[in-house]
Amino acid sequence: MKNANHSLLNKLVEIEVAGKGMPLRGKMIDLGQDIIVLRGASHFYYIPLVHVKLLRPASQEESAEAVPEIPYEPQSDPISYRKVLFSAKGMFSELYIAGTQSIHGYVTSVMNDYFTFYSPVYHTVIVSLSHLKYLSPYHPDVTPYTLPPEQFPLKPSPISLARTFDQQIRKLVGEFVVLDLGDHPNKTGILKQMEDGMVELANAAGQPVYIHFDHIKTVHVP
Template sequence: MKNRHPLLDRQVELEISGKVAPIRGKLIEFGQDILVIHNGTQFLYIPLIHLQQLRASTREEEVIFEVPEMPFEPYNEPISYRKILMNAKGMFSEIYITGNQSIHGYLTTVMNDFFVFYSPVYHTVIISLHHLKYLIPYNPNVTPYTLTPEQFPLKPSPLTLARTFDQQLRKLIGEFVVLDLGENSNKIGVLKSVDQSMIELATASGNAVILHFDHVKTVHIP
């Protein structure tokens, strides 16, 4: 029998990396490496690695709502980050990684330390498992931007996938890539090399920019 978290089924506030405003909702699950919040309309699956603070809400008496059945749950097994990702494959979802925007689309593949997400905006995006801040699954009858399956077919990745994020980046040497969704112009360019923990990009001006591998959150080819 799993230990019950003292804040389970209570209204909570939590702060996560990269988000200025706290997330509020009812704590539904608390696993070994992931927790689940329901905010009144959506379930948020939040990896614990990005949890900075978790506390009982000071506004608990003001927030009363019914929590629907969870969209997926590893029955009779402890909840875990990897199991949630596996269950989310093929389900229209919203994910938050970095900056001030979310990505909407479908999780297609889960590898050792990254997963592949297919989006109408960015197409195939490779995302480090260490940098996903939260995942929100949508109802089965909801599609991105109300696109029909003909307008937005779920395509297999055109990339040959490696087992690890490091190996995947090495496969893209010589390609024009966008890192971290292009939030910074210095993260857009030709991938020149991956040397241990350092990545070299040639930017629009032709200048070399060196980035640390651990801080690369996403990569996609526009």
């Protein structure tokens, strides 16, 4: 599929994203093999195609609200998910994972099938590439929670990074970890082992809890 031929390119659209209740609305300004770029009223949204449940023309005309400045320099090469992540390194951004799980900070490293994200709330978060629903960069002048740079320096990850998400989880065996930003009490505990695609945690009561690897969206060490 060639981007220039898509019937909704440069049109006002609504996109239903997996895990998000309300659709995203804006002009579809670019389309790559694995990502859609949406220009909303105040933000740009970079949405992996795998999480687009439905794309449709919007029923009303675009509003007269201020048009945001594009966060990245336009490139002649086709856009892709990985290129967007590399461009976002060091740029204050919002990540939407699922439900109410939206975090703010900076992409710091991009590996084979995951990336690391530094947040003032969670510090270093390891994010599976397959579970990010969208990335939305802020204007370059915006800083997290209006913190001055000296109060929120961009720190390199203290974790030694593996090439794959699977290997990275295995490197954390024995650590106290939080999975999926702690959206459930049983996703916080000591990482005991990973075997046959199942991750074993010891929860607060010391009981074993098993979570399938494919459903783990994020990991961080508090």
